Amino acid sequence: MSALDSGMDDETAELLTGSLREMFRSAPPDLGAALDELGWDEVAAEDPARATTMLFVEHGRSLTTSALLDRVMLADLPVSDTRRAVLHSLDSMDVLLTDPAAVDEILVPLDTSFAVVPAGQVSDTAPLGGFGADTGWFSVDAIDAAGAPQIGDEALVRQSIAAGRRVLTAEIIGVCEAAVALAIAHTTARVQYGRAIGSFQAVRHRVAESHVAVVAAREVLAVAWETGGEWEAALAKARAGRAQAEVMRNVIQFFGAMGVSMESVVHRHVTRAGSLDLLLGSHLELAEQLGRELLAGADFLPVARI
């Protein structure tokens, strides 16, 4: 098994990237319909790993908001004509990627199944503010899933979370790549002390480190797709989350006062990447979880092999 065996050739990938960027730039109100127009299902079937990664990278790069993540997470459930959203439980609140008024059912990931809760049962919902202000996500009050009908099984839930982590990894990578590109353009153009600030070694080295962080996340994601495993998906998401912390810290610095104010759009990448990190386990939570399992005797799996 080699990472070089790709179903999609580079030329097709380049064309697809272009189409995806065009699509996201046009900000379609119905992302599902826009993807259907691209013939997405057929394209993705040829090389799901590469296609799905590209889709979510461009989703991130364009700072698009949607509930596409939920669609991925629920893809293996029996087809239903009800509109569904996944409940995302964070450390101190629960979040939905869409307005509960726009869906029929909320699926709560439990240990051994999804609980299906009527959307009408949720209370105290409000659009997220703060770093989530432009995500379109909603906070919801604690949902009582006891007694709710359950679908799926443990394997399904775990695979769903793994799939969600893989695409979130790609999305975070897209946001970071956009931020690094902005940083490169800025440090090339901005002149101080008679020279481009990108010619100062301290700046060049921080940009290089940012590049390394993002490349590392891409590599772990590729392996996570290859194996399909939960362990690898957690590692990929943790790596992407850690990358965004480093990249965004650097990028704000590159922009000087412009990075801290509204002058640059860079702040939007900072908040978006940070928001995405919190879904399905932040990099801190995942590192802690992996570390505890390892201390308790879990194998130091080699993950990548020649």
Next chain:
Amino acid sequence: MTGYADDVDAYTAALDSALVETTYDPWRNTHHATAEGRIADHALLMARLFADGWSRYGWPETAGGLGGDERHRAVMYDALSAADLPVPDPHLMLETLGPPLVHFAPELAARHLPAYLCGEEWWGQGFSEPEAGSDLASLRCRARPDGENYIVNGQKIWTSHGATATRYVCLVRTGTPESRHRGLTMIMIDRDIPGVTVRPMALASGQNELAEIFFDDVVVPASRVVGEDGKGWAVAMYLLQFERAQYAWLMSGIALRELRELRERCEGRTLPDGTARRLGEVYGDVIALRARSANTVRGLAGGAAVGPEASVDKILLAAAETGVHDLARDTLGSDFSFGTSEPDQQWRNDWWYSRAATILGGSSEVQRTIIADHVLGLPSEKVS
């Protein structure tokens, strides 16, 4: 031992089963008091691996091998670590020095590589000098042509395994003093000839991991040139590909073994707050290195040149190496700093060695500059 040259998967499976057999037990989970003792013991492991055929895959038959490519060698390094065996010290240099010899001086490879491969001897890389570390192109060790020989004068320093090496593959200046990278030649110089003086150099651990080599009118036959006169830089650049790809991969497997050992050592200890998270992060760093490095090695095996992107691998390696050993230091506390047991000493020695991860093969600063210049296209540091 039949045809694994064309079947890396079969080689992997067979090797994994072989290395857990009792023949290899003498080297499993061993510690050594000195660098000299360690390399001598590792040479015996090399003899075993050669006799059993495993280490011969990945090298051409003309040089004592059984065919195959970089993937076989990479698989072997990993399999050794997975079986709690050391990657024999001489392999670290063999991986760097062997390929350029095979490529640029096949007759020298045919004559000398088999003895290296079976552990009878090992070599050092004579590149750095006191005034030329990162800035290798400024090196001054001179080789003056004299009939069918070169007369070599100068000094090399920080040569890994240099104190016990049989030969040195050296980058020397055959051009004018100002010729920088254009006036260099790669040449193989034996240790045991008139004019060569070797002084072991200790790391701060007290271990003689390195050496200084002095050349005083040393006569070296021109047949010992690797490549062509004046084309040494190209050989060095070719060599660096293996250093950047294979060495990083090799070290990643060792890092996993070290994490297993550290965990075992931590059993029953009260660990500092935050250890779990740090362990998760350090393990993540090793996995990031492996994911990246596996790709680079496969590319190299497929004939692709390893270019400036490999500086990413070097930086990931440095993070993984220093991460594992800093974690060890922090979790083992005063046992790490003052402990007298062999494992305690080993962790201290290895911690010092891990400091070299951000320095050897081109410092992390150099790697970042390479990325800035050749991968990201940032404005040049040189301003007119």
